[in-house]
Amino acid sequence: MGKQSRRDFLKKAGILGAGLAVTSPREASAAPGNILSEDRMGVLVDTTVCIGCRRCEYACKKTHDLPAGNLMDYDDHSVFSKMRRPYDKALTVVNEYKEPGETLPTHVKVQCMHCDKPACVSACIVGAFSKVESGAIIYDAGICIGCRYCMVACPFQIPAYEYGNALTPEVKKCDFCFNRTEEKLLPACVEICPVEALTYGRRRDLLTLAEERIADNPDRYYNYTYGKNEVGGTSWMYLNAREPAELDFPKLGDKPAPGVSESIQHGIFAYFVPPIALYALLGGIMWTAKTRNESEEER
Amino acid sequence: MEEFAKPAPIKKGFFSPGVIILLIIALNGLVFAAFRFIFGLGYVTNLNDQYPWGIWIGVDVAVGVALAAGGFTTAALGHVFHREDYHAITRPALLTAMLGYTFVAMSVTFDLGRYYNIWHPMIYWNGNSALFEVGICVMSYVTVLYIEFIPMVIERFKHRVNLRGLLSKLDAPLEKLLTLADKIINPTMFIFIIAGVVLSCLHQSSLGTVMIVAGSKIHPLWQTPVAPLMFLLSAIAVGFPMVIMEGIISAKSFGLKAEMDILSKLGRYVGPLLGVCLALRLGDMAIRKSFVYLTDINVYSIMFLIEVLFGVIIPMRLFMWDKALRSKSLLLLASCLVIFGVFINRVNTYLVAYTPPYVFEKYFPSFAEISITLGFVAAEILLFRAFVMIFPIVSQPVKVKEYAPKTKYAIRGAVS
Numbered sequence: 001m002g003k004q005s006r007r008d009f010l011k012k013a014g015i016l017g018a019g020l021a022v023t024s025p026r027e028a029s030a031a032p033g034n035i036l037s038e039d040r041m042g043v044l045v046d047t048t049v050c051i052g053c054r055r056c057e058y059a060c061k062k063t064h065d066l067p068a069g070n071l072m073d074y075d076d077h078s079v080f081s082k083m084r085r086p087y088d089k090a091l092t093v094v095n096e097y098k099e100p101g102e103t104l105p106t107h108v109k110v111q112c113m114h115c116d117k118p119a120c121v122s123a124c125i126v127g128a129f130s131k132v133e134s135g136a137i138i139y140d141a142g143i144c145i146g147c148r149y150c151m152v153a154c155p156f157q158i159p160a161y162e163y164g165n166a167l168t169p170e171v172k173k174c175d176f177c178f179n180r181t182e183e184k185l186l187p188a189c190v191e192i193c194p195v196e197a198l199t200y201g202r203r204r205d206l207l208t209l210a211e212e213r214i215a216d217n218p219d220r221y222y223n224y225t226y227g228k229n230e231v232g233g234t235s236w237m238y239l240n241a242r243e244p245a246e247l248d249f250p251k252l253g254d255k256p257a258p259g260v261s262e263s264i265q266h267g268i269f270a271y272f273v274p275p276i277a278l279y280a281l282l283g284g285i286m287w288t289a290k291t292r293n294e295s296e297e298e299r
Numbered sequence: 300m301e302e303f304a305k306p307a308p309i310k311k312g313f314f315s316p317g318v319i320i321l322l323i324i325a326l327n328g329l330v331f332a333a334f335r336f337i338f339g340l341g342y343v344t345n346l347n348d349q350y351p352w353g354i355w356i357g358v359d360v361a362v363g364v365a366l367a368a369g370g371f372t373t374a375a376l377g378h379v380f381h382r383e384d385y386h387a388i389t390r391p392a393l394l395t396a397m398l399g400y401t402f403v404a405m406s407v408t409f410d411l412g413r414y415y416n417i418w419h420p421m422i423y424w425n426g427n428s429a430l431f432e433v434g435i436c437v438m439s440y441v442t443v444l445y446i447e448f449i450p451m452v453i454e455r456f457k458h459r460v461n462l463r464g465l466l467s468k469l470d471a472p473l474e475k476l477l478t479l480a481d482k483i484i485n486p487t488m489f490i491f492i493i494a495g496v497v498l499s500c501l502h503q504s505s506l507g508t509v510m511i512v513a514g515s516k517i518h519p520l521w522q523t524p525v526a527p528l529m530f531l532l533s534a535i536a537v538g539f540p541m542v543i544m545e546g547i548i549s550a551k552s553f554g555l556k557a558e559m560d561i562l563s564k565l566g567r568y569v570g571p572l573l574g575v576c577l578a579l580r581l582g583d584m585a586i587r588k589s590f591v592y593l594t595d596i597n598v599y600s601i602m603f604l605i606e607v608l609f610g611v612i613i614p615m616r617l618f619m620w621d622k623a624l625r626s627k628s629l630l631l632l633a634s635c636l637v638i639f640g641v642f643i644n645r646v647n648t649y650l651v652a653y654t655p656p657y658v659f660e661k662y663f664p665s666f667a668e669i670s671i672t673l674g675f676v677a678a679e680i681l682l683f684r685a686f687v688m689i690f691p692i693v694s695q696p697v698k699v700k701e702y703a704p705k706t707k708y709a710i711r712g713a714v715s
Contacts, residue, residue: 085657087348123512125430126416126423145419146412149430151351153512157655160348161412163341169412231514250656252515260524261511262427268501268527269426275497282379282493289381 033130034121040135042203042235044210045109050197052094052107056189060092063188087160088172097247108247112158112174114235117256123153135235136176155231155257210239232256306390306691309553321677328674331667343667349655350662354672357649359406365534365641370396371499372538378492387694392542394692397444398682402675429508436502443495451690453481504531510648518652519589520603536572537641539565540634547631563624570618577611602647610640
């Protein structure tokens with residue numbers, strides 16, 4: 001419904017005096033792709049397995065043509081002293097969490113969660129984001145106008161911006177190695193992980209796997225798969241030893257991230273009835289008011 | 300007879316001490332504008348990955364659009380509801396809206412990382428996005444405003460095109476163009492006037508929808524599904540106070556008599572409108588039980604109280620008080636409070652209430668950001684001054700033989 005009514009709107013808005021040079025609807029792209037495939041892929045991150053070697057950070061930069069430095073540099077654990085977030089030069093980062101009582105620290109890899117009901121895709125003014133069949137949310141810099149509404153919308157605070165680039169800045173975020181998975185390769189981080197903390201697979205299989213692991217080792221895991229229901233479910237999911245909130249996972253409900261904003265938009269534009277009704281109403285008022293004035297003058 | 304007041308260009312020197320100060324502010328903004336385009340957003344702004352939107356969106360766009368609402372509210376009152384007694388204020392309000400929206404569009408250009416793609420929403424559509432709707436409606440509405448302004452250009456220049464030198468060859472074609480425009484515009488103007496009101500209602504409300512998608516990142520005092528309605532109603536409520544404030548200040552600046560009878564009458568609408576806004580605000584709060592957040596004393600509860608008390612309750616009381624409506628200074632004060640209230644409301648919704656999950660550094664606008672925003676405001680005031688001196692916009696008492704062409708547009712409505 002959205003597509004058609006929107007088109008009608010633009011045509012009418014054009015006719016009704018916008019004087020806007022609307023190009024032919026044929027050229028106009030449809031709403032952004034937002035495919036929710038049954039077989040979409042995902043990654044299960046087992047933070048109880050991760051050793052914090054940061055090789056995923058290295059592999060990610062290599063794959064995405066970002067300055068990666070030497071692999072040796074990533075043995076430097078001093079970066080764990082403060083929390084880091086992905087930014088335009090690192091699409092994934094690993095953080096360390098140490099509890100006073102615990103012998104071993106916990107490491108948590110952070111990257112785009114690739115939501116099933118993504119806020120960025122819903123928000124993007126030009127539809128530069130799309131969720132593709134593999135489950136990945138990808139970005140088209142050629143369409144992007146750089147409004148950064150995706151960053152405002154993202155509940156996980158993931159998209160980063162190239163503020164330093166004056167002419168062709170891009171939104172930077174994990175693309176789930178879309179180019180690699182298209183060629184049947186594993187995502188770079190999954191491939192390089194030496195301890196198999198990352199498991200790549202069909203999302204529904206991963207959910208079963210997560211439940212099995214928790215059932216087999218109830219002492220090892222906090223009984224909750226983070227990402228199973230968060231903001232309507234995410235492609236990347238986490239198994240933790242502790243409560244997710246203690247590891248800085250945002251506490252989010254299970255309602256889809258775009259929230260009611262889409263229903264409001266569709267309500268206002270339901271088959272274009274409300275705007276046209278308003279137009280007609282105002283037209284009617286104008287006509288009666290004018291006639292009334294004129295008849296008063298005659299008297 | 301007083302009724303012979305009609306719009307005419309104001310004859311007065313352009314420069315005054317105030318104008319010089321505004322020029323300096325505008326030039327200062329221009330310097331930083333150059334930096335922004337040469338070195339990029341990171342160089343001039345304090346924006347970062349935690350706070351992707353700053354005052355160029357929160358103030359220039361969100362506040363700017365709301366405060367330009369006088370254009371469509373007076374158009375609705377004067378032309379749609381055909382209240383001819385208000386026609387004297389529709390032209391200044393239209394000019395403010397036209398300049399206001401032009402500067403909103405320019406601010407957006409500054410804020411966009413890929414500003415040269417600003418036209419993309421016209422061909423790449425995403426109907427799920429509230430921002431898309433705002434973008435399309437603002438683009439359309441700017442066009443409508445320019446069209447609504449054409450009659451003033453015709454009135455000023457028809458039969459008087461007189462270019463110098465080589466350009467004088469263009470006199471005849473331009474004259475023809477004006478005559479043609481005159482013929483087309485007059486019978487079709489009502490289409491544009493209604494379209495302007497509809498487009499305004501759409502994007503004023505959608506500006507309230509914009510932050511809903513941010514979900515838990517917006518403090519619960521401002522995150523509400525009725526935000527679109529609140530934004531629309533507060534925009535309607537702030538429209539007349541803007542017109543009153545401008546009317547009083549520009550009259551003072553040009554040494555004219557403020558049209559107090561019209562402005563007081565206009566003020567009578569504001570009290571009830573603010574009452575509706577307040578009722579919606581409190582009702583929403585009661586239903587969502589968000590009042591629990593007012594028990595903590597922090598920046599959010601304080602900002603909320605300032606917004607509601609000084610921006611809604613106090614001016615509502617003033618606008619419902621006969622003495623305040625008749626007194627120029629009290630009317631000005633009440634109007635300024637409403638404007639302040641809407642300003643704070645938009646800033647709160649877009650900037651203060653924005654609380655991302657991982658914050659390393661709180662956002663505060665940089666000197667450059669503030670300079671550019673102030674530069675825009677200054678430039679807008681200067682252009683307003685220039686426009687009212689060139690075009691017949693401000694109504695003045697007319698003496699016989701005074702420079703003011705007698706045309707059918709004197710106080711014309713849409714379908715007069």
